[in-house]
Amino acid sequence: MTRHDRQYWMGGNRSYEQDRFFEESLDKSLWQRAEGPENWDACWYTGMPDPEFFSQVGPERTINHIPGNNALTVKSRLYRSLMDLRDRVERQEKGGKHLTDRLAFVPKVFSMPEDYHAFQQAALDNPDKRWLLKPKNAARGKGIQLVGDPADVPMESSWMVQEYLENPHTMRGRKYVLRLYVLVSSVSPFRVYLYRQGFAKLASMPYDEENANNPYSYLTNPDVNALNLDADVPVEFVDLERYRAWLREQGHDDEALFAKIEDLVALTCLAALEPMRERSRVIGADTRGCYELMGIDCLIDADFKPWILECNLSPSLEVCAGPESGGDIEEEVKGGMVADMVEMLGLNRPSGEESGGSMVEQLVRETQAEMGRSGGFRNLIPGSNPSAYLPFMALSRLSDWVVAQALSDRPLRQPRLERWVAEETFSEDQVYLYDTRLGHLSSLNETASLIWLMATEGAGPDDIASALVDSALKSMPTAPDAWAIRNDVWNTLADWVNNRFLVQSEGQSGDRDTSEPGQRPFPETSTMLSMALSCGRFRARFFTDSAPLVSRIESLLEPMAISDDAGKDSLPRLEIVRDTPGFTLILDGQVIRSRLSLAAVVPALASCLATHAARHDDIAIDAGLVAGPDSGMFLVSHSEPSLRDALTLALATKWRVDCGRGALLKASDGACVEGLGLPLQDTAREGQFVAAQAGVTGYVGRVPAVLVPSENPVPDSSGVQAVTVNETLRHLISSCCGEDGRPLDTDGFTRLAGWLESRQCYLVDMNNLEAAAAALSGRCFEKAPQKASGGR
Known part of the structure; x- marks a missing residue:
């Protein structure tokens, strides 16, 4: 491709402020602006584009998003992704904690409506705890509020409740959140970077536990604090370089803190690795043309523990602060970061660079070259110790494995696998897998059967691939494609791990967890309220098994309670059952009201009793x-x-x-x-x-x-x-x-x-x-x- 032949296009929910650093970073001798979205070689899109945008991406046609990124960038999905990762790692460790404990860095989240009852139980169990109500897919602090009465939390699917982290560390008496810039430059092999610079975003009023309902005290979002007309400096950014210097002046170990932060960022991105790979496969995206720049918000508590709050798609690249409160530095940081990203991704390098050598050599060369021009970005995965994050992958793909092997200073042990929710049965020479969760039986072909049997007997992926290559050499007239066989084995095993048929084997054997991944049943409770009620001429036997509801309603029903008598079993059955969403009020098997929030139950029940009081x-x-x-x-x-x-x-x-x-x-x-x-x-x-x-x-x-x-x-x-x-x-x-x-x-x-x-x-x-x-x-x-x- 000759000079000036490459075209870039910028679209989405955009403003020039969001785009200008990307446009300014492109070499104008190589790039010209496309007239529309039909023909581009580099797409910079604010927000998430439609799937068809990914149909033609590849090594020479790039877009700044990765399909499946919503596993991180939708607030409720972030928590679920990290919990799924934690569940799997906990299963791998079988009682060990050295890996699982590293994943305890995200506040608890309840996604409506499926987690409604779990939230009400948590609120009942922790009456002094505060909670934040957040829209799942909003940004810039819109709609965030402290929960007053937990019973008033909406049940609509657009809402979530997040645990409010008490005791934040403060800067000059004000709460702050760190904005970190994270780049996923490649899905296969997985490469993650953290930019050396970012910001501490300060609230515009001093943090005060007694005044925590003031959004200017507990929210740090610039768009929220910009509305505080009483503040001398409503929006203030402190870049990470000055922030770390301030920490050292206060006697804190900034190196230790940021080592923890880097680990949190790497693990957060790992939680979305398989969702991104799977979504890319489904829509047919060549991930060699995909990358993702995210803004991750991290809170530091008073004990200097970092917490991941949220990951933002298309983080704001506008300059929010005024010059007197960090705006000049903000522009320098954001502009420098985008320029470093463009350089690292090779967008300003001529096309058709050297691509010879084996697949292993190409992957290693590509990774080393990218890391060599990373500028202000620090590589976290594969990182300086590539084996450190392999246990957190469901199962590394072959590309991850060969890069980790090449960059490690010692030989790596192949992963070993064991059964999780699958059992095998045999019929002649064929293996059938039985899913113990779903009761589903599936058959494996001859090659897959061999892979399964060798894996469950303790053979590593490369050992299995070598056996298949040796078998093919004896039966085929020409030499088989060893890389393709090896890649198929790693991918097949990874698919089984993602389905929870297998799991990486760590520690001693233990009981198997056969629960459905992602399944969140109603919280267990031993509470059961049963009482006979009398309201006018109406009598009924009332039941509920929701502890939060019992706590709220029992004393209100006591005035209408009557003693059990011989005819109690003949009374109509009035019950309130947990449902999704909310509660359902049922009288003798007939639904009276459904989709009731906890706050709405008492009025609904009172109305039901009143309307049945007359005869x-x-x-x-x-x-x-x-x-x-x-x-x-x-x-x-x-x-x-x-x-x-x-x-x-x-x-x-x-x-x-x-x-x-x-x-x-x-x-x-x-x-x-x-x-x-x-x-x-x-x-x-x-x-x-x-x-x-x-x-x-x-x-x-x-x-x-x-x-x-x-x-x-x-x-x-x-x-x-x-x-x-x-x-x-x-x-x-x-x-x-x-x-x-x-x-x-x-x-x-x-x-x-x-x-x-x-x-x-x-x-x-x-x-x-x-x-x-x-x-x-x-x-x-x-x-x-x-x-x-x-x-x-």
């Missing part, structure tokens, strides 16, 4: 009940969603009397109301509920007055204003129902209106509660309600 011509009223200060019982409408039970709870607090929710207007006694004992919703504490009290629950009596709370001021300075029956009906009717939750028919409506005719109805000013409470307590009402015979 025949009864009227169930989902409203508050509060005893008067001296006598009487007030029925309080809660038709306004923003107010709910606020007035009921406020009056009960001021008068120091009992309150509850739910009333049954019985057909047999048209004047009396029975308290149902449903929990009240405390709007002052979002998502919290208060149990009904004994002074109201189960008591039957007359209600002389009905109260309607108002957010708008009432004209009367007393805070109380009489209203008509029709106005009261307008507020109350939506909370009333007949048998089986049906809306009131004509007779029911007439009965309710007639009942209200003989009550006093008041509008109560929620902005003037002191006066309203005093006015209501001074009114003369009927005699206090009496407890019904046989009441609870």
Whole structure:
């Protein structure tokens, strides 16, 4: 290819600031800008391109992404990838910890909706722990917030919850996160680099545990802190060179810290190696034309332990800080990094360099040449000790193995494999593999059968390949392609390891783990709540086995609990079961509500009980009940969603009397109301509920007055204003129902209106509660309600 013949194209969710360093780094005597995406030799794409972009990549046609990178760059996938790696390494070690312990560097993540119940259990088990709610596929700090009530966490698949790391190390009193730039230059063989420079990104306000809800205190994202108008320097970057000098001034060992960081980065990238290889295979991408530059965020805690927080696809190359707060250095670092990357990848080198020699020689020469021109990038894999990371690969491919062999200062022992979730059976000369997880039986051809048998008897991949080559030499008229046979053996074994049929053998034998990879069942719990409930004329046996739900709901149901009796087994079964997503409410096998969050369970259950409280011509009223200060019982409408039970709870607090929710207007006694004992919703504490009290629950009596709370001021300075029956009906009717939750028919409506005719109805000013409470307590009402015979 002659000078000026190569073309580059820049696309995606891009701005010139994202592109300019790449464009400036290209040798203009070799490159010219393409007119469109149809014809390019180098593609620089911000974001992730469609699969068709990878159809023609190769050694002479490059793109800055690797298929399957979402195993790292989607926040929830990062955690899952590292946990899958940890599971496999833990199985390899069989009780050993020297490798497994190196993988404990990522905060726990719960991916919605499949991990919803596991998160609720973790929140229950760790009541003092804080959690971060994050969008799975957002960037630049968008949507991140501290979790208030764990029950309010959304169940939609776009969300995840991450463990909040307490006790961060601070710089000048402010929390910081290190932005590391990581380059995967090759998938086969696997090559990973860490750039010598990067940044400490500082929050714009001092870190304060008491003020951790302030995003400018606990978030370090420049886009978030740029909005802090109260900060003198809202966005501040400190480059890693100055950061490390500052650490040394403070008496810390920066070399030891960054050795840990390098190990974390290498292991993080290894967690995505097989997903990248597999996705590339599926879409037909030649990975020789693929590379990936990522921005990895790393937090340092007060004990100087580094934690990987997230990996960012197409990290921002814009200059975010002003000149006075590190912007000039930021530009120098980012520009120098992209220039070093372009040089290392050979984009500015003439095409058609030497490619002779054996495959081993070509792979080793290519790796050594790349490492030799790496500039500010430090090679982590294969690294100075190439054997160090081989145990973390499911199984190294032949290209990884020969490069590691060539760069090592001592001979490497071939990996040995053993069965994991597969057993073999024989039929004549054929081997069948039985997957103990899935109950699936598959057959192997003659060559694969030999590979399986030799591997499970302890032969290494190269030993197996040598046996196959020797066999081919005896049966073929021409010499076989030894490299191709060797490569096939390594790939076949690696595929079996990825399927968990085999695993690298380390340590002593132990029990096999036959769990499905990636399978996350509901957290085990020994908690079971079973109680008989009575709500009006409705009785049921209630069940749930969710510990977080039991913790939240048990005390709220106690007022409605009745003692077990001889007929308990004949009661309808009311249960709340864990589902995906959330919870499902079931009555006698019929689904009443599904996809309920933990926060939504109590309102749903209360609604179910209220709508089943009536029989025949009864009227169930989902409203508050509060005893008067001296006598009487007030029925309080809660038709306004923003107010709910606020007035009921406020009056009960001021008068120091009992309150509850739910009333049954019985057909047999048209004047009396029975308290149902449903929990009240405390709007002052979002998502919290208060149990009904004994002074109201189960008591039957007359209600002389009905109260309607108002957010708008009432004209009367007393805070109380009489209203008509029709106005009261307008507020109350939506909370009333007949048998089986049906809306009131004509007779029911007439009965309710007639009942209200003989009550006093008041509008109560929620902005003037002191006066309203005093006015209501001074009114003369009927005699206090009496407890019904046989009441609870």
